[in-house]
Structures are given as structure tokens and as C-alpha cells.
Amino acid sequence: MSVELPMFDISKPLNESSLTSLQDACKEWGFFYVTNHGISGDMYQKLRRFSGGIFGLGDEEKMKMGASNYTPRFIASPFFESLRVSGPDFYASAKSSIEAFSDQVTDEEFSELMKEYGEKMTELCEKIMKAILSSFGDDLHHKYYKSEFGNCHGYFRINNYTIPLEQDHQEDDVDLLEGLGMHTDMSCITIVDQDDIGGLQVRTRDGIGLMDINPKDGALVVNVGDLLHAWTNGRLRSSQHRVVLKRHSFVGNRFSLAFFWCFEDQKVVFAPDEVVRSGEGGRVFRSFKCGDYLRFRESNEKGKFEKVGHTVEDFARTEDRN
Ligand SMILES: O=C(O)CCC(=O)C(=O)O
């Protein structure tokens, strides 16, 4: 079963009814789509081509990128590998990944492309965040955008999902493989560009069901992460989600780009009083330093990006969920 999420044209200001439906989608699903986002098909194709070239290299070559830039298969899952490019200097980050094995011309072209993409996505996150704040009314965007979100930064992962050949020969009846296990994102917001294979699934609010988030032509998927969940006192949902690969309908690779927009490490996350007051009940998250939460997640085997074990709920929630 798939969920019909609303779609927002982000190239123009959202009207009242769109803002209401944006707020509702963030509460119910923590997911929605945006269109007219400024990432051209041409740029996407270039990114995909370049990345394909890198993922096609041998493991030994890819490991030269270093553990902070490249996650090989069998870390998150046997079917997932990922290349990370970090801002604000996307150019330098990309260059440091590939200079160990490519020539200078390729280096520059690749790094330039990553910089262009990273900066466009940063701008897009800023626009989306302003729309989300506006959806609370009360002039929240003018009051808090700059002071609270003004130092946010982004990084992205280029993800390659494949089913190794040897798996195809196994005589088991498992048709659904987990490409990326159930998790919540450690971001304020995440923007996902998935190709047309599909497989992204979100947990329903009751914690039982799972719904497909289908790829839509020309649209990007946006989701709320743990940091915004805490900053809104739990009002916006940071939903558990995962990626499944349906073996018998799966041909070739699944390619996706996930851009994470986060508070700076030093930032103290604390929901403003009016956000708390206009919700139900009282304050349920204590204040915490963003970097401390990231370290908490990273030090927990189960809490790493690929698994749901410990999230911001365990780290900073002071009251049980009702
Ligand atoms: O590959 C996807 O579609 C989603 C990836 C994702 O959820 C993540 O990287 O956090």
C-alpha cells in the first residue's frame, strides 16, 4: 500500500491552505513532496553518471576514499554502499574523496558538480524550512528562522543499492530484501531524490503499518528528522523509514541521493515556548546540544543511521508518549 502525500510547488510562496496541508503532512507522516525545486534533469543525470563510474570501481579503489567519505557494502546492509559529500565546502569534500584514484580533470569536473548540487540543495532546504516554520503561523519564520536555523549546514549521501549476484542464486523464498534498515534521520530535514525503482517505506503513526512512498516524476521527497522533531517539541514527526528491494522486480541498481540539513554541533536544541504552548500538553524534550545527540547515536551500535535503536526520543524526551 502506498501513501498519497501532498506535493508543494516550492518555487513560489505557499498559500494558507497549502501551509495547512504542509503542517498536517509533517504531523501525520513527517514526509511530503516538493516540485519546481531547481535541480534539473540534466544535473541529476550527470550526477548519476559520475557516481556510477565511482561505484563501478573495485572495492580496493573505493576504500581509498576513506571511511568518512565512503561506506562500503555490509556496513548498513549487504546491498547498500554510499559516498558522502559534506558542506559547506562541497568542492573540497568531493575532491578529497576521489583524488586518490582519478586524474585532475575528472577531479575538478566531479568536485564542481558536487559543489553545484550541494549549494542548490542547501538553498532548497532553507526555502523548505521557512515554509515549515510559516506553517505554524504566529510569524514563527520571521522570529526564528535566522536565529535558530541560520547556521544549519548540509551534507549528502549518494546511495547505490545492488543485489549481489550470489544472492540471486540462493534458494530461499525471500523476495523482499532490506536495502537500508528502519531508521530515523539525525537531521532537521532530509531531501531524498529516489530513482523510479521505488522501495522507500514509512512507518504509520500506530507503529505497526508500513506504506510505500512512490517515486513521482520531477518531485523530491522531504522528511522531518530528529532535530526538528525535538525543536518542535515532538509536534512534527521524525518517522521511521527504510528502503526495501523487491528481488524479483529488481533490475540493475537503485540510485538515490539523500541531503541532510542539520543544526551546527554547538547548537542547543530547545523548543520555543510558543511552539510548546500551541501544541497539546507541556514541554516533553529537555534542551540538548546537537553534537551530544549525534555522538550518542554514533556510540550506540543500534542507533547508527541504519538502525532504529536509540533516537532523540530516548536521548532527550522527558515524558512518555501518550
Ligand atoms: O535511499 C533512499 O531512498 C532513502 C535513504 C535514506 O533514508 C537515508 O539515507 O537516510
Ligand SMILES: [Fe+2]
Ligand atoms: Fe533516512
